[in-house]
Amino acid sequence: xxxxxxxxxxxxxxxxxxxxxxxxxxxxxxxxxxxxxxxxxxxxxxxxxxxxxxxxxxxxxxxxxxxxxxxxxxxxxxxxxxxxxxxxxxxxxxxxxxxxxxxxxxxxxxxxxxxxxxxxxxxxxxxxxxxxxxxxxxxxxxxxxxxxxxxxxxxxxxxxxxxxxxxxxxxxxxxxxxxxxxxxxxxxxxxxxxxxxxxxxxxxxxxxxxxxxxxxxxxxxxxxxxxxxxxxxxxxxxxxxxxxxxxxxxxxxxxxxxxxxxxxxxxxxxxxxxxxxxxxxxxxxxxxxxxxxxxxxxxxxxxxxxxxxxxxxxxxxxxxxxxxxxxxxxxxxxxxxxxxxxxxxxxxxxxxxxxxxxxxxxxxxxxxxxxxxxxxxxxxxxxxxxxxxxxxxxxxxxxxxxxxxxxxxxxxxxxxxxxxxxxxxxxxxxxxxxxxxxxxxxxxxxxxxxxxxxxxxxxxxxxxxxxxxxxxxxxxxxxxxxxxxxxxxxxxxxxxxxxxxxxxxxxxxxxxxxxxxxxxxxxxxxxxxxxxxxxxxxxxxxxxxxxxxxxxxxxxxxxxxxxxxxxxxxx
Amino acid sequence: xxxxxxxxxxxxxxxxxxxxxxxxxxxxxxxxxxxxxxxxxxxxxxxxxxxxxxxxxxxxxxxxxxxxxxxxxxxxxxxxxxxxxxxxxxxxxxxxxxxxxxxxxxxxxxxxxxxxxxxxxxxxxxxxxxxxxxxxxxxxxxxxxxxxxxxxxxxxxxxxxxxxxxxxxxxxxxxxxxxxxxxxxxxxxxxxxxxxxxxxxxxxxxxxxxxxxxxxxxxxxxxxxxxxxxxxxxxxxxxxxxxxxxxxxxxxxxxxxxxxxxxxxxxxxxxxxx
Ligand SMILES: Cc1cc2nc3c(=O)[nH]c(=O)nc-3n(C[C@H](O)[C@H](O)[C@H](O)COP(=O)(O)OP(=O)(O)OC[C@H]3O[C@@H](n4cnc5c(N)ncnc54)[C@H](O)[C@@H]3O)c2cc1C
Numbered sequence: 001x002x003x004x005x006x007x008x009x010x011x012x013x014x015x016x017x018x019x020x021x022x023x024x025x026x027x028x029x030x031x032x033x034x035x036x037x038x039x040x041x042x043x044x045x046x047x048x049x050x051x052x053x054x055x056x057x058x059x060x061x062x063x064x065x066x067x068x069x070x071x072x073x074x075x076x077x078x079x080x081x082x083x084x085x086x087x088x089x090x091x092x093x094x095x096x097x098x099x100x101x102x103x104x105x106x107x108x109x110x111x112x113x114x115x116x117x118x119x120x121x122x123x124x125x126x127x128x129x130x131x132x133x134x135x136x137x138x139x140x141x142x143x144x145x146x147x148x149x150x151x152x153x154x155x156x157x158x159x160x161x162x163x164x165x166x167x168x169x170x171x172x173x174x175x176x177x178x179x180x181x182x183x184x185x186x187x188x189x190x191x192x193x194x195x196x197x198x199x200x201x202x203x204x205x206x207x208x209x210x211x212x213x214x215x216x217x218x219x220x221x222x223x224x225x226x227x228x229x230x231x232x233x234x235x236x237x238x239x240x241x242x243x244x245x246x247x248x249x250x251x252x253x254x255x256x257x258x259x260x261x262x263x264x265x266x267x268x269x270x271x272x273x274x275x276x277x278x279x280x281x282x283x284x285x286x287x288x289x290x291x292x293x294x295x296x297x298x299x300x301x302x303x304x305x306x307x308x309x310x311x312x313x314x315x316x317x318x319x320x321x322x323x324x325x326x327x328x329x330x331x332x333x334x335x336x337x338x339x340x341x342x343x344x345x346x347x348x349x350x351x352x353x354x355x356x357x358x359x360x361x362x363x364x365x366x367x368x369x370x371x372x373x374x375x376x377x378x379x380x381x382x383x384x385x386x387x388x389x390x391x392x393x394x395x396x397x398x399x400x401x402x403x404x405x406x407x408x409x410x411x412x413x414x415x416x417x418x419x420x421x422x423x424x425x426x427x428x429x430x431x432x433x434x435x436x437x438x439x440x441x442x443x444x445x446x447x448x449x450x451x452x453x454x455x456x457x458x459x460x461x462x463x464x465x466x467x468x469x470x471x472x473x474x475x476x477x478x479x480x481x482x483x484x485x486x487x488x489x490x491x492x493x494x495x496x497x498x499x500x501x502x503x504x505x506x507x508x509x510x511x512x513x514x515x516x517x518x519x520x521x522x523x524x525x526x527x528x529x530x531x532x533x534x535x536x537x538x539x540x541x542x543x544x545x546x547x548x549x550x551x552x553x554x555x556x557x558x559x560x561x562x563x564x565x566x567x568x569x570x571x
Numbered sequence: 572x573x574x575x576x577x578x579x580x581x582x583x584x585x586x587x588x589x590x591x592x593x594x595x596x597x598x599x600x601x602x603x604x605x606x607x608x609x610x611x612x613x614x615x616x617x618x619x620x621x622x623x624x625x626x627x628x629x630x631x632x633x634x635x636x637x638x639x640x641x642x643x644x645x646x647x648x649x650x651x652x653x654x655x656x657x658x659x660x661x662x663x664x665x666x667x668x669x670x671x672x673x674x675x676x677x678x679x680x681x682x683x684x685x686x687x688x689x690x691x692x693x694x695x696x697x698x699x700x701x702x703x704x705x706x707x708x709x710x711x712x713x714x715x716x717x718x719x720x721x722x723x724x725x726x727x728x729x730x731x732x733x734x735x736x737x738x739x740x741x742x743x744x745x746x747x748x749x750x751x752x753x754x755x756x757x758x759x760x761x762x763x764x765x766x767x768x769x770x771x772x773x774x775x776x777x778x779x780x781x782x783x784x785x786x787x788x789x790x791x792x793x794x795x796x797x798x799x800x801x802x803x804x805x806x807x808x809x810x811x812x813x814x815x816x817x818x819x820x821x822x823x824x825x826x827x828x829x830x831x832x833x834x835x836x837x838x839x840x841x842x843x844x845x
Contacts (some may be wrong), residue, residue: 029792035786036652042784072785085785 006330007340007499011355013467014443014500015460021447022513023322023506024329026090034091038333040099044071051103055377058223060106068491073099073110075121075138082134089266089331093273095322100274101281101466104381106230107274110206112183113137115270117144117391119263120192120209124251133190133211145188146267147179147212147237148260154180155394157194158205158257163242164195173211173249175242183388185220185235189213192263193239194256209242217242228380246352261339264389268342271389272324272349278382279317279353282360285374286310289364300363309359315529318522320345320352322503340403343369343395344499347492350385350392357382399495402472404481444501449509449523451517455531459502462538466494467544488549490541497534504530511528572634572749573766574619576658577638577680580606580649581700595649596815602670608649611695615755617780618765619693620657622727625732625769626776633769635659635688641666641676647796654791655783661794666801672811673701681802683753684714689748690749691732696721696756717747723758728765 009016026034046065054060068074077092078084087095096115100107118137122130136142153159160179175195182191191212200204212218221236251259265552287310290301300306326342361368361375368375442464448456473487481487504527511520560566582590583605591600614761616763623634636658638653639662650661664679684692697704705761711718726734731748737758747753758764783791828834839845 032648032651033788033792035648036655036783036791038787040655042781042787070784076785080789085789277594370758564724 005337005340005494005500007344007399007403008337009469010463010495010498011197011470013464015445015446017445019330019335020326020419020502020506021509023326023503023510024090024333025510030088030091034094035235037091037095038098040071040438041073041095043103044068045099049106049107052374052377054103054105055381056240057376057555058225059232059233060109060231062104065109065140070109074113074143076110077114077132078118078134080139082130082138084134084138089269089328090325093269093328094272097273097277097280099277103231104274104378104384105229106275106333108183108229108232108384111267111274112146112269113140113144113188115267116146116263117184117188117192118190119146119266120259121211123210123262123266124259128247129211129250137190140471142189143184144190144192145182145184145237146263147182147185147191147193149180149182149414150178150264156567157260159209159468160194160196160205160207162193162195162239163200164197164208164210166197166246167243170246172242172246173210175244177239179237179239181224181234182237184233185237186223186233191218192258193251196255197256206254207260207372209252209256209259211248211249212239212242213245213248215242226306227383228377229384230380265339265342266331267390267428269324269328271385272320272342272345273328275349275353275382275385276317276321276324278378279313279320279356279430282353282356282378283310283313283317286313286363287359306363309363311529312533313356313359314522315526315533316352317356318386318526319504319530320498322347322507323348323500326506328502340399340495341499343390343399343402346385346389347392347395347399348496348500350479353382353385395490397485397488400491401482402537403491403495404474445505447509449512450507451512451530452505452527455501455505455527458531458535458538459498459505462494462535462542463498464496465538465542466503468490469542472531473545474489486548486553487545490544494538494541497538500530501527501534572623572691573687573689574614574622574634574636574691574693575680575687576619576636576638576653576693577618577654577676577706578612578616578638578649579609579611579695579698580642580646581698581828584610585609590826592818593658595816596819598813599816600614606649609698609699609700611699611755611757613695614757614760615693615695616653616656616658617753618705618722618725618759619691620781621765621776622693622725622767622807624767625771626766627771631658632657633767634651634662637662637689639664639680639683641671641679641801643667646723650782651788651791654796655788656781657783657787659794661796663796664801664804665798670801670810671702671716673703673705674709675801675805675810677713678705678808679801680706680710681713682804683799684710684750688750691750691751692716692778694752694754695793696754706750707750711752714750715753716750716752718752718754719745719747720754720758722753723756725753725755725759725765728826729768749759760824767832771784 006016006019044067048064072085075084076095078086081087096107096111099110118133121133122538124449125133137144148157148160150162152161162175162179166173169460175193177195179193192213193210194207195210196205197208198204217240221237223232226234275369290306290310291299293300324345327338327345330338331342357379361379364373364375367373370376390398445456445459464478470491473481475483508520508523508527511523517524582601584607587603589604591692593600604644607613618659620629621637623632623636625633626632626773638650638658640649643662643665647663652660652664662683680692692710694707696707707720718735719780721736722734723737726733731746732753734745734747734753736743736745737756760779766772828837835845
């Protein structure tokens with residue numbers, strides 16, 4: 001069996017290596033365009049965007065936004081016929097990487113506009129909706145936002161209370177409700193709003209996505225004070241009896257949950273690219289700092305513990321970059337189901353960045369903590385990535401359950417299985433039966449360069465182990481898997497490492513083929529370092545499939561809920 | 572006004588330490604180098620764009636800027652970057668780096684001038700790789716045109732330019748009539764350095780060179796890019812042959828002196844500067 005989607009096949013114990021080899025590459029023309037664009041973007045960022053000032057002022061400023069619009073940064077992925085640049089997923093992500101490296105507030109603002117705000121129009125919009133909305137969004141004359149979260153519905157998006165009722169004459173919906181923490185909420189003109197269109201009392205929740213233009217009945221609250229990305233606008237948005245024409249329904253009525261999930265799937269890649277950019281910027285800061293700062297008569301960069309941090313930063317940044325651009329390459333090659341891969345990139349990207357920023361701050365030590373240097377701002381800015389566009393916990397559950405549910409199954413159904421485990425039973429049992437194939441012969445990564453055979457074996461070995469555990473777990477627990485989050489986490493972490501390491505190997509292999517082993521020294525080294533790291537985690541997770549203290553931990557937590565916290569004392 | 576701006580790509584000057592010479596000294600190793608437009612050429616292009624517009628409405632072009640470079644196909648990138656920033660047309664003179672020196676380039680440019688008939692050839696004062704600083708001067712000589720080198724300011728006048736050159740202790744102003752050759756210095760891209768007749772004298776540019784908006788980069792592919800052969804333009808021109816390349820000698824580590832006496836003695840006896 002060969003799947004288009006790499007990770008879903010991995011859950012079957014299959015290594016669809018033709019999906020990841022050769023590592024994707026841009027064509028000459030696109031590459032040149034992108035290089036020229038990045039040159040402009042870098043000049044813009046260097047001369048106009050002062051990240052420290054943006055953080056202090058809590059706003060990017062109208063002038064900088066106007067220049068970003070004039071540069072074309074608001075229409076990156078919108079097609080040329082609608083006034084945008086029509087960039088591929090790879091080129092888009094690469095531009096977002098550059099912005100993310102320089103200023104997270106601007107990256108988040110741009111991402112909220114086009115990674116998620118207007119994405120529903122690109123994915124599901126009718127020709128008429130595209131004509132009506134995209135040109136002004138591409139030029140930045142209007143700004144978009146994505147409005148899903150509500151006070152009572154964060155991770156549990158299907159629980160939203162905002163509702164839209166069809167007017168008796170069928171011409172429009174009447175929208176009522178409030179949304180929370182909406183990026184760009186303070187100035188957006190077009191909101192992709194998710195509202196319930198099914199009856200609250202009698203029906204299952206059915207969501208619908210609407211394109212809501214700022215106007216009568218649309219208000220926003222004050223800008224929230226935040227830990228980081230302070231220059232981005234985060235506000236509540238209120239809808240009071242807002243009339244939304246039927247023509248502004250995007251996607252099908254009642255299919256809004258799927259619209260939201262697909263938008264986030266693709267949005268997560270932009271987020272991972274931004275994290276990649278930040279990691280690269282941090283590695284540069286760290287490498288400069290350790291060669292400057294002296295202690296005990298030496299540059300701190302000469303100490304083993306510092307070198308270790310640098311080496312691990314390099315390897316992980318390389319792994320993140322490889323996983324991200326492998327995925328965007330798959331998207332550009334026409335793979336339509338990349339939901340697992342993009343969720344992996346989001347979790348891996350945000351956590352890699354969090355690790356890298358923490359270690360960089362540690363290297364900078366005292367000055368790292370001080371407001372006059374960029375480290376503490378970058379640390380604050382980085383933190384959001386683990387929370388929004390799906391928390392990393394929710395995404396781990398998603399990676400595990402969607403992976404285990406097997407190919408062909410819809411995201412919304414998996415989510416339902418999570419929400420309503422009982423109803424998800426049928427699907428999951430079907431899967432367990434469908435998976436009754438033996439995994440006696442591990443699949444091979446035959447296209448990996450021999451220099452990386454040790455790393456290839458790690459992927460082969462743990463893919464077989466993952467598939468075996470998935471099968472055993474499903475046979476043993478069936479529907480209960482939906483409630484087994486410890487197992488889900490192990491499965492997800494295994495999947496993340498397998499994907500990232502496969503990406504490293506594919507990219508290093510390409511580098512060796514092009515530049516020889518000597519010319520590919522860095523990717524080879526970093527693949528080895530990352531491979532060894534990943535192997536430890538994979539082994540740990542594999543062991544815990546067999547023996548763990550999951551139940552003990554759960555009991556301990558439950559007891560604390562009764563205790564009201566930590567009740568021991570030394571007295 | 573029609574302006575011809577020659578552009579050269581150079582090895583990234585910020586990464587000069589990447590320039591490697593093989594042990595036999597036969598050449599400079601160019602693989603793996605990152606190429607950048609020569610900064611002075613970028614300044615010349617910026618000045619040319621300023622001379623062919625009203626600073627307040629730069630999208631409306633008044634005049635024509637033609638950029639030209641010498642090199643293999645990959646140097647098209649340099650031209651496309653210039654087209655994206657506002658140049659109207661581009662010409663690439665197909666050749667290898669070894670076929671070029673200042674005189675060959677100046678001869679080929681002189682030949683191009685015959686067909687292009689620009690009012691002005693605006694060049695950077697030098698390329699930051701070879702630093703020879705001679706193409707503009709040789710070209711003016713070959714064409715027998717008036718020349719102003721190291722321009723820090725340019726004001727368009729009826730039928731010519733008033734060029735300010737910074738010299739020790741002041742500014743030396745040169746008035747040239749078209750057609751002319753001008754080479755530009757660093758300060759040519761300051762906010763108030765260059766004014767066309769159309770631009771209001773109170774107008775201030777942003778310091779530095781403009782950069783291309785992203786849509787313009789896509790559109791640059793639609794602008795004309797003509798390829799010519801070096802042999803057609805500089806037939807039979809002799810070219811300087813480089814016999815051997817050598818990296819500059821490594822600097823020796825400095826020393827610390829104990830006191831002023833030692834310093835004076837070393838300056839006298841070893842450095843022999845006192
Ligand atoms: C700066 C910022 C900008 C934002 N921008 C936008 C935006 O533009 N548009 C938008 O719609 N939203 C936006 N959000 C909202 C964001 O997406 C949510 O905060 C996020 O989805 C988490 O929801 P929550 O905060 O309500 O946490 P909750 O859902 O309440 O979760 C709390 C904790 O419980 C965990 N948890 C929840 N459910 C489970 C489960 N089933 N299993 C295990 N763990 C679970 C979570 O992982 C988390 O750790 C933004 C948030 C912030 C902070």
